[in-house]
Amino acid sequence: xxxxxxxxxxxxxxxxxxxxxxxxxxxxxxxxxxxxxxxxxxxxxxxxxxxxxxxxxxxxxxxxxxxxxxxxxxxxxxxxxxxxxxxxxxxxxxxxxxxxxxxxxxxxxxxxxxxxxxxxxxxxxxxxxxxxxxxxxxxxxxxxxxxxxxxxxxxxxxxxxxxxxxxxxxxxxxxxxxxxxxxxxxxxxxxxxxxxxxxxxxxxxxxxxxxxxxxxxxxxxxxxxxxxxxxxxxxxxxxxxxxxxxxxxxxxxxxxxxxxxxxxxxxxxxxxxxxxxxxxxxxxxxxxxxxxxxxxxxxxxxxxxxxxxxxxxxxxxxxxxxxxxxx
Amino acid sequence: xxxxxxxxxxxxxxxxxxxxxxxxxxxxxxxxxxxxxxxxxxxxxxxxxxxxxxxxxxxxxxxxxxxxxxxxxxxxxxxxxxxxxxxxxxxxxxxxxxxxxxxxxxxxxxxxxxxxxxxxxxxxxxxxxxxxxxxxxxxxxxxxxxxxxxxxxxxxxxxxxxxxxxxxxxxxxxxxxxxxxxxxxxxxxxxxxxxxxxxxxxxxxxxxxxxxxxxxxxxxxxxxxxxxxxxxxxxxxxxxxxxxxxxxxxxxxxxxxxxxxxxxxxxxxxxxxxxxxxxxxxxxxxxxxxxxxxxxxxxxxxxxxxxxxxxxxxxxxxxxxxxxxxx
Numbered sequence: 001x002x003x004x005x006x007x008x009x010x011x012x013x014x015x016x017x018x019x020x021x022x023x024x025x026x027x028x029x030x031x032x033x034x035x036x037x038x039x040x041x042x043x044x045x046x047x048x049x050x051x052x053x054x055x056x057x058x059x060x061x062x063x064x065x066x067x068x069x070x071x072x073x074x075x076x077x078x079x080x081x082x083x084x085x086x087x088x089x090x091x092x093x094x095x096x097x098x099x100x101x102x103x104x105x106x107x108x109x110x111x112x113x114x115x116x117x118x119x120x121x122x123x124x125x126x127x128x129x130x131x132x133x134x135x136x137x138x139x140x141x142x143x144x145x146x147x148x149x150x151x152x153x154x155x156x157x158x159x160x161x162x163x164x165x166x167x168x169x170x171x172x173x174x175x176x177x178x179x180x181x182x183x184x185x186x187x188x189x190x191x192x193x194x195x196x197x198x199x200x201x202x203x204x205x206x207x208x209x210x211x212x213x214x215x216x217x218x219x220x221x222x223x224x225x226x227x228x229x230x231x232x233x234x235x236x237x238x239x240x241x242x243x244x245x246x247x248x249x250x251x252x253x254x255x256x257x258x259x260x261x262x263x264x265x266x267x268x269x270x271x272x273x274x275x276x277x278x279x280x281x282x283x284x285x286x287x288x289x290x291x292x293x294x295x296x297x298x299x300x301x302x303x304x305x306x307x308x309x310x311x312x313x314x315x316x317x318x319x320x321x322x323x324x325x326x327x
Numbered sequence: 328x329x330x331x332x333x334x335x336x337x338x339x340x341x342x343x344x345x346x347x348x349x350x351x352x353x354x355x356x357x358x359x360x361x362x363x364x365x366x367x368x369x370x371x372x373x374x375x376x377x378x379x380x381x382x383x384x385x386x387x388x389x390x391x392x393x394x395x396x397x398x399x400x401x402x403x404x405x406x407x408x409x410x411x412x413x414x415x416x417x418x419x420x421x422x423x424x425x426x427x428x429x430x431x432x433x434x435x436x437x438x439x440x441x442x443x444x445x446x447x448x449x450x451x452x453x454x455x456x457x458x459x460x461x462x463x464x465x466x467x468x469x470x471x472x473x474x475x476x477x478x479x480x481x482x483x484x485x486x487x488x489x490x491x492x493x494x495x496x497x498x499x500x501x502x503x504x505x506x507x508x509x510x511x512x513x514x515x516x517x518x519x520x521x522x523x524x525x526x527x528x529x530x531x532x533x534x535x536x537x538x539x540x541x542x543x544x545x546x547x548x549x550x551x552x553x554x555x556x557x558x559x560x561x562x563x564x565x566x567x568x569x570x571x572x573x574x575x576x577x578x579x580x581x582x583x584x585x586x587x588x589x590x591x592x593x594x595x596x597x598x599x600x601x602x603x604x605x606x607x608x609x610x611x612x613x614x615x616x617x618x619x620x621x622x623x624x625x626x627x628x629x630x631x632x633x634x635x636x637x638x639x640x641x642x643x644x645x646x647x648x649x650x651x652x653x654x
């Protein structure tokens with residue numbers, strides 16, 4: 001990870017764990033002047049970080065804004081590829097759009113695009129996606145697996161199991177479930193959406209853009225009225241503020257891990273993980289596709305991400321794309 | 328088609344077929360002043376168009392540079408959707424890259440991106456593609472069919488039959504053939520490459536980018552030495568200069584027509600057209616894939632664009648992606 005000098009300095013303070021750092025020590029270690037150190041601290045203060053001067057000991061990071069900037073995310077990062085390049089934006093149209101451009105420009109496997117807010121966030125089928133500043137997580141991971149386009153849909157399932165297990169590893173007051181194809185629910189309310197897009201030639205994927213939107217620190221009043229009965233956030237369910245940078249780093253770690261599993265062992269272990277966390281499999285559902293409404297029992301997913309529904313007459317139907325609800 | 332005022336004026340001259348047009352008449356018809364008309368003619372002259380003033384009759388278009396600008400292309404256009412929006416560039420990195428951006432910004436079905444030269448043209452597998460200024464055709468058509476990603480490869484075949492039949496309709500001194508998957512050859516030498524890319528969600532294509540590179544007016548010396556024994560141009564084979572704007576408009580017409588046929592009648596009529604123009608089917612070939620070399624007789628293509636090769640032991644192998652040569 002190549003951080004800017006300012007972010008290098010910030011990362012040292014974040015990792016210093018409430019002990020002061022001497023300005024001279026920082027200057028020596030980073031090979032820049034004390035004046036330069038001081039200027040970077042000024043900039044960080046303007047961005048909302050608080051520093052105290054402790055006599056004869058140096059500077060102490062006394063308060064941090066809640067941000068998902070590269071230094072914060074990197075301070076929690078344990079991956080080899082994912083998140084090793086981070087494009088961080090205070091505001092953007094949508095991380096998917098930025099990621100598209102970066103992918104066309106050759107961005108490397110695992111590049112993360114993350115923003116504090118989006119002005120034009122989109123879910124599946126180009127539906128609008130609410131992006132309250134600084135409260136949620138809006139990110140896209142660019143991955144470049146060597147697979148044909150036909151395998152791309154499986155990565156939505158890889159992403160879903162990565163996110164659900166990252167959430168489970170950090171929070172204990174609730175159990176998230178996956179709603180086919182691309183949502184994560186808590187107590188029946190949506191807290192996360194996944195939008196996978198691809199750039200591809202006809203026989204090879206050039207880039208997959210795993211777009212992830214997570215309601216992290218929103219309170220109910222932050223949601224538009226129309227969503228208040230169907231949306232929730234991790235913070236509402238956990239009864240605690242969420243450390244977004246830690247969650248982002250944890251998701252990257254699970255995503256890298258499960259991507260490696262998928263590429264080396266194939267779809268079977270992912271399918272098992274997916275069905276384990278699914279809130280759909282084994283339930284009676286109603287699936288509304290563009291053409292018809294299908295009612296029956298969800299019995300599994302196939303290699304191509306198709307949801308299999310058993311009708312009351314025993315017939316099994318595969319659904320590629322639908323909105324589903326439990327009945 | 329919304330043309331600029333300058334292009335509107337140019338189009339009238341192009342369609343006037345060597346008869347003069349009165350400045351007053353033009354001014355009245357377009358609702359602008361004669362001074363404005365005169366300024367647009369000045370700009371056109373700077374771009375290489377020649378005008379003569381014929382006493383009491385008006386202006387005569389006496390010479391035209393060989394360009395593929397919107398006015399020239401539009402003057403030959405007979406389509407309903409394809410080419411109704413044209414993004415024309417004297418120079419660009421590659422029309423595929425520009426088309427990607429336009430597609431993400433919502434460019435409409437049938438939008439054409441065309442350039443006089445590319446600084447970074449690419450073929451399949453990101454291989455470089457030579458783009459001599461003003462001699463070839465470098466274009467991308469953005470199409471937005473309502474199909475799942477699995478059907479996308481068939482559009483490479485739709486494009487191939489459209490181009491080969493457009494060429495056949497205009498030139499009579501040679502017979503072009505299609506080389507699977509995406510080249511058009513004349514007398515065994517390459518004159519056209521097709522690169523189809525897609526932007527897609529997992530269950531629907533957002534946009535297909537049909538990239539087409541055609542050697543039109545190049546002479547042998549215009550090609551790098553390494554290509555001189557394997558490349559050719561329409562002009563070399565036809566022994567005449569090629570009217571590029573006319574060819575572009577004709578391709579758009581066939582492409583719109585065959586796209587409509589495909590969407591309403593399915594793959595079968597396209598498969599028949601493709602096999603009719605194929606230089607591969609029925610021939611003994613050697614196919615080099617990433618993993619192996621397969622020798623046998625090419626016997627057909629499947630719905631998913633797979634080339635079927637019958638080995639000497641009778642076994643039939645399907646090839647998704649390969650470089651092939653006749654043996």
